[in-house]
Amino acid sequence: MQQTYVQPEFRVKIDYDKCHKCGRCVQQCGWGVYDFNERPLPHDEKCRACHRCVTYCPAHCITIEKNTLAFRDNDNWSADARKAVWRQADTGGVLLTSMGNPRPYERIFDKLVLDACQVTNPSIDPLREPMELRTFLGRKPDSVAVEMDGKGGYRLAEGAGMKNNVELAVPLIFGPMSYGSVSLNVHRSLALAAERLGILMNTGEGGLHEDLYPYQDNVIVQVASGRFGVTPELLQRGAAIEIKIGQGAKPGIGGHLPGEKVDREVSATRMIPQGSDAISPAPHHDIYSIEDLRQLIFALKEASGYKTVGVKIAAVHNVAAIASGIVRAGADYIYLDGFRGGTGAAPAVVRDHIGIPVEIAIAAVDQRLRDEGIRNQASIIAAGSIRSSADMAKAIALGADVVAIGTAALLSLGCHLCQSCHTGNCSWGITTQKPELTRRIDPEWGAARLTNLVNAWSHELQEILGALGVNAVESLRGSRERLRAIGLGEQTCRILGVKPAGM
Amino acid sequence: MLRRHKLPLELACKALAAPLWSEIDRMPEQEAALMRSVRAVYGPAMLNGPFAIVLGFNGGMVALNDRIKLRPLVAARSGSLVMVASEESAIRAVMPSPEHVWAPKAGEPVIARVKGMDWPIHGDLHLGPAEVSCAVTGVEPACEEAVEVAV
Known part of the structure; x- marks a missing residue:
């Protein structure tokens, strides 16, 4: 040779x-x-x-x-x-690779800075004062209809009020990573941590392994184009359901789980033959329009007893118009995945050259939904390289309700970003199904590390909120006045709705 | 909130100075469900930072403190007279021995209503100027009767 x-x-x-x-x-x-x-x-x-x-x-x-x-x-x-x-x-x-886009595109998060209070509006000390991070994921009604309760107070009118929202203790969830691409012990770690933290993990497109049934109230189950493991029972189990249209790392293409990673357990969970490649198509073959998407959203709602149903899309050029259509189709949340989002396997050319930064997508979608008066109808989840609590705060200030982390969660389990997940040889036991490697992750240990990470970020977010002089995270949401740009072009500032520093 | 969403004044105040989640969790279920919805839906209207505001309207008066009581607010009542100020001494300078003096809790609105007059946004505000002044002149005899104080 x-x-x-x-x-x-x-x-x-x-x-x-x-x-x-x-x-x-x-x-x-x-x-x-x-x-x-x-x-x-x-x-x-x-x-x-x-x-x-x-x-x-x-x-x-x-x-x-x-x-x-x-x-x-x-x-x-x-x-x-x-x-x-x-x-x-x-x-x-085709050259394959994994994890997020490593190329030196402008990192907008790094060019945004947050505000703080001085003198006129006092900052708040989160160690001494309450500092609230609780967030609800899902559709909010246009208004709250009330009636007298006959005892001098008020109560919700019949059928009024917020319905089927998922309560999150922190505006952060674990992003979708399928069982198959990551090991069962990683899923167990994520589920355990989600339960302890009062947040959600996401199954990704590979279905829910039966070992995770006890954690089903802290799990988003995903329905992707391959429909792996999707059964009426799966829909009944999740706390929320997510239709995956696209992924930030590989917008416009489907998924490919190599047969080497499809062992007996993965094959049972995904409902595919052992050792066969799991190939999810690029489009959903039953979705070719917003009307088709609406049909699937409502089919899933009917099948699940009207749970929160969200739609995950990759951030692409027309993301604002697409998001508007998705909200009008009945989605309860939109998951925006930026072009730096991770993947277990993607062609390098797609990962490195397709999609737009999530910062731009959040601002464009939030603004569009506000302009159209439908912002309350869906929550926005932002993902695609949230690297720190600062990124989380900036994403929320740009208009996101919740952020999702995938790469950061894997890093806490030992990932060193070697970008070789697709090989199935992960020495850290994360993106592999080889028993001698997967046993390197103990779910209890993994959950403790994930819990530490999220708790650390929560404390930092509270510090940021305190510095901003607000004591609830909803007061930061979409509050772009509290952001300033350093070294971003005028046009980008306008799209972000952020003033340059000094103004 | 009042005009377009037809929220009662008390709940609009709760949206501006929302109770803490830890308080909502301890409320009776019916009230907790209501407050959860009010906070989730009207979260963007929540006011942060220190304030004590007094709002007068044709049918009464509202005084509201920020949700963690960063600014002082004291209320007092004698018969049909309700006063609010930032210090009790200011109230006593005008009304030396009020029947009741209290410090409203953070975010608890003090609402004084003139008996017989509805919240004006739904009615009086849409009257012509002449009708509005008629309505205002009607306040004084009504005041002699009684004042509802909601705390």
Whole structure:
């Protein structure tokens, strides 16, 4: 076979003076980097820089370095561009990758800053004063109709008031990651954490494993184009139902779970043959218009006893008009997934070049729904690279009700963003179905780490709200006056509805 | 809220200075359901920061404090006379020995209504100027009768 022109990306360095020759690196690596012959011998070309061996080496004698191989300078033909061409010339295939868009597009969150109170309106100390984060996900009525209760007070009129909303203790949920792409232990960790935190996890398109039935009140069940695992029972179980139209990492294309990841349990949950590829089509074959979407939304509502039904779309150019149609079709929430959102597998060309940033999408959709007087009819969930509590606060200030995290949740379980989920060899036991790897995640331990992360972000959000002088998160929602832009163009500022700093 | 959504004055005040979720959770179920809906639907109308406001209208008066009582508000009543001020001493300067003096809780509206006059937004406000002044002149004899105070 001819030699590939693509050289290893990383160099695995072992300090053999310190090495115990214990072989733990051989055992820990899911990529088969190490051979062992009296001492570990690394094959650099297999390394993904996931740091599993580095973390678990008892002698701390392993380090991973970038392969600093020099290429002749060329701003136009970057080393990555050259490598992509060589790889495709090797294989003739679509280059697959995973996780979110890593390219250096402008990160709008990093160019927005939040306000704080000084003198005239006092800031509030969240350690001393109540600071409320409770949020309701779903459709709100246009008004609250009341009647006298005959005892000098008021009560809700017959049939009035908020219905079928899902209560969240924090305006944050776990984003959809399917069982199949991630392991059952990851799903267990997410479900346990969601229950303890009073929030929701999302099954993704792979159905709900029966081990998660006890947590069904904290689960959004997803109906995607492949309809994997969708049964009347599934719809009855979820706290809410989500129709997945698109995903930020791969707008306009379907999903592909390689057969290697479809073991007995995944096959039973997805209701597909063991070992077969699970391919979800790009479109829903019964949705070709807003009217079709409306039919599916109401079919799901009928089947589930009128639960909250949301629609997840990728943020694309006409997102505001699309969102308006979705709300008019009867969706109770819209899930906007920005182009930096993660994935378990996607063609690199789609991940890196399709879609728009979620910041723009939130602002455009919120404004459009307000202009049309239908903002109360649906909640907005924003996702697609919420990296910190600051991103969460900024997303809410731009108009989101709730944010969803996927990558951040996986990071808390050990993910190192090596972008190799599609291989099914995850050394951290996250995006794999190999039993020797999946057992590396203990659901109790995972839930504790996820709970820590969300609690930390909640405290930080409370600090931000306190600095802003508000004591409930609904007062931040859509409050773009509390944001300023640094270094964003005039047009972008106008679309975001945010003034430049100094104005 | 009052005119287009036909919310009662008391509930509109609750939307502006909403009770805490921890308070709502402890309310009787019927009231809790009502307040959950009011907060969820009218959340964007909630006022933050410190305030004590007094609103006069043809049929009475409303005084409202912010939801965590960052500003002072004191109310007093003697017969049909209701007064509100930021300090009790201000009230006593005008009315040395009121029958009742109380500090309304955070976000609890003090609503004084002239007996026999409805909340004006639904009725009086739509009257012509001449009719409105007629309505106002009608206040004084009514005041002699009684004042409803809702706290």
